[in-house]
Amino acid sequence: MMNRRLTHLVICFTIIFLLQLRTAMADYPDGYYEVDAVVNGDTFMLTDGQMVKLIGVKAPQAGETCATQATDRLSIIIAGEVVYLEQDVSEFDNNNRILRYTYVNDILINQELVYDGYTYADISLPDIKFASEIIAAEESAQSNNRGCLWYVGCTDCDDDYKVFISCFIATAAYGSPIDPHVEILRKFRDSYLMTHVFGQRLVHLYYTYSPVIANTISHHESLKAIVRVGLLPFIGFGWMTLKLGIVSTTLLWFLFVIGLIGLIRLKRRKKTDKPLRLY
Numbered sequence: 001m002m003n004r005r006l007t008h009l010v011i012c013f014t015i016i017f018l019l020q021l022r023t024a025m026a027d028y029p030d031g032y033y034e035v036d037a038v039v040n041g042d043t044f045m046l047t048d049g050q051m052v053k054l055i056g057v058k059a060p061q062a063g064e065t066c067a068t069q070a071t072d073r074l075s076i077i078i079a080g081e082v083v084y085l086e087q088d089v090s091e092f093d094n095n096n097r098i099l100r101y102t103y104v105n106d107i108l109i110n111q112e113l114v115y116d117g118y119t120y121a122d123i124s125l126p127d128i129k130f131a132s133e134i135i136a137a138e139e140s141a142q143s144n145n146r147g148c149l150w151y152v153g154c155t156d157c158d159d160d161y162k163v164f165i166s167c168f169i170a171t172a173a174y175g176s177p178i179d180p181h182v183e184i185l186r187k188f189r190d191s192y193l194m195t196h197v198f199g200q201r202l203v204h205l206y207y208t209y210s211p212v213i214a215n216t217i218s219h220h221e222s223l224k225a226i227v228r229v230g231l232l233p234f235i236g237f238g239w240m241t242l243k244l245g246i247v248s249t250t251l252l253w254f255l256f257v258i259g260l261i262g263l264i265r266l267k268r269r270k271k272t273d274k275p276l277r278l279y
């Protein structure tokens with residue numbers, strides 16, 4: 001009995017050692033790499049020229065619906081950024097691109113693109129580490145009509161470039177998924193909301209109800225203007241957070257609100273303390 005247990009332990013440790021050795025000897029072991037450019041919705045290039053293909057993801061090809069939007073979406077997230085690459089089983093695909101899971105601020109971009117409705121789930125053996133998560137993301141995108149792949153309508157459509165509303169109310173208000181204001185909100189989501197369980201739940205809840213609201217906004221210019229004004233504080237907070245960090249931004253906004261309340265009270269007090277004139 002002891003010999004059998006010892007044999008099992010030796011086998012387990014040998015497998016673990018071989019896996020670690022395989023990763024360590026790989027040309028691109030798990031770690032951080034700098035992105036040079038985005039090729040399309042599921043492929044990007046590192047600064048050394050090596051192409052990286054996202055595992056479990058298939059983006060629309062050039063000329064197909066959502067191809068441009070998928071490329072733009074991936075560019076917004078990772079272009080010029082330092083990403084963490086994680087290998088599954090395969091090292092390369094048939095086009096000599098390395099196959100990797102890609103993370104930005106602990107967010108699995110492979111799953112994120114599918115969840116947002118910009119790319120399809122494309123699971124192939126033997127790389128199935130996150131297969132269930134990616135498939136569930138696509139099912140969620142389909143059932144909630146998210147993104148340019150699954151949303152049933154579009155705004156500002158023409159023959160050369162179609163801008164789909166997706167699930168973002170901001171996209172409907174500003175008329176484009178790559179508007180700078182929308183990019184700020186998305187980067188804030190990616191960098192802060194999606195890094196915490198509570199933030200993820202808020203985002204998922206938002207995705208559940210936003211398509212109907214966005215669809216209504218997209219058909220009324222007056223609503224677009226109202227929503228743009230209403231989003232300005234959130235955009236300002238997001239921009240400051242991306243530049244200064246969440247703690248510094250929260251403190252500054254708290255001081256601003258306290259100062260504003262103080263000014264209002266001071267103004268009211270001056271009105272009440274105004275001396276009466278005798279005629």
